[in-house]
Amino acid sequence: MTISEPRLDRDDLTTIGQELHRFAAELYPICRSITGNGLRETLKKIQEIVPLEIREVPSGTKVFDWEVPKEWNIRDAYVKNQSGRKVIDFQEHSLHILNYSVPMQARLSLSELRTHLHSIPQHPDWIPYRTSYYKPDWGFCLRHRELQALEEGEYEVCIDTSLEDGNLSYGEIALRGESSDEVLISLHACHPSLANDNLSGVTVAAFLARLLREKKLRYSYRFVFIPGTIGAITWLATNQENTKRVRHGLVLTCIGDAGGFHYKKSRRGDAEIDRAMAHVLKHCGEPFEVLEFSPYGYDERQYCSPGFNLPVGCLMRSVWGTFPEYHTSADNLEFIRAEKLAHSLRVCTQAIEVLEGNRSYQNQNPYCEPQLGKRGLYGSRGGQAIPEEIHARLWVLNLSDGSHSLLEIAERAGLPFSAIREAANVLLESGLLTEVVAVS
Ligand SMILES: [Zn+2]
Secondary structure (H helix, E strand, O other), X not given: OOOOOOOOOHHHHHHHHHHHHHHHHHHOOOOOOOOOHHHHHHHHHHOOOOOOEEEEEEOOXXXXXXXXXXXXXXXXXEEEOOOOOEEEEOOOXXXXXXXXXXXXXXXXXXXHHHOOEEOOOOOOOOOEOOEOOXXXXXXXXOOHHHHHOOOOOEEEEEEEXXXXXXXXXXXXXEEOOOOOOEEEEEEEOOOOOOHHHHHHHHHHHHHHHHHHHOOOOXXXXXXXXXXXXXXXXXXXXXXXXXXXXXXXXXXXXXXXXOOOEEEEOOOOOOOHHHHHHHHHHHOOOOOEEEEOOOOOOOOHHHHOOOOOOOOEEEEEOOOOOOOOOOOEOOOOOOOOOHHHHHHHHHHHHHHHHHHHHOOEEEEOOOOOOXXXXXXXXXXXXXXXXXXXXXXXXXXHHHHOEEEEEHHHHHHHHOOOHHHHHHHHHHHHHOOOEEEEOOOO
């Protein structure tokens, strides 16, 4: 009934970490946006890992209080100086263009050009990431030291983009489990060359889906690879039936950097996913913090809007906006680490293992302790007692009165869920427990 955690020992973690990083590196150069061919190309690349279905929602589609915007595509963009040299070149880095810039051909003085340039004086070697999705505008982003080196004179601006009726693309994969109740895994795939935010989430989710495809699952799983905000709103507006089946959910973002884990709880605050993540992080061996819900951040904002109030939390390492590399060219492939991506994947599989295995049982021998010794349950098979194993059995027996789930028992016992699950399996085999079927 339970999935066993994929065998992620030290060697496997190293190998998977390298694979995750390699995949992030393949996606990194693509100029993604909330619509357009960069996003589509990214979804097609993910199809090499899992059979993602790509869906297209036409521009102009009303989605609650929003509307699917026109599709943006870019072929080239540059600024040339008087001698014809490109001083800003989109081909060098996808962050050089203000994302969603309208088409533009112009000759401008330096002072006119400067009103369309964005840089970060505190970090003169980093290119900022800027967007203008909902207000028609154009601009370039560049390193501050490049901006300072621009000389007086006339500049030629070329922005070869299109902003036309088209589609918003998103990717979805549904994995069938025994139950039609679903676990939703969501991540944004709209940022251009930025690694932690959010190629880390994209790669970990793709590999997580690949791992789960091979398992017999209790829940059904739905992975959505969507543009941030408008993508989540579009998905929710066009999948309202599916939302009724969501029992647990996670947004994955910024999970490749060297920082400790942060889990932001769902709006409900006490959802099973909130408790499962807090429990897994407590036993994961890395620093972590559990944060209360707030109506700002990533797409959990949409899933946790009051009309839906879905039990969806957000797993991060460093929190968006708190690390200086956030939304700059320094959020690059060096900023994310193979080992951290692999550990994030492991934390996700452990949380899913909790959801899959969390059930309630009834002790069939509740009057005093059952005599475990005569059933061969008071020592491990080799005759060497492992205290954790025995403790776990005693905790499960004591709290299995039908009103405590295994996760609650694990929390109270201070033991990893896997130890409690294993104890319950042994006690079930010996007939000391029966499952309590949840009434929903
Ligand atoms: Zn972002």
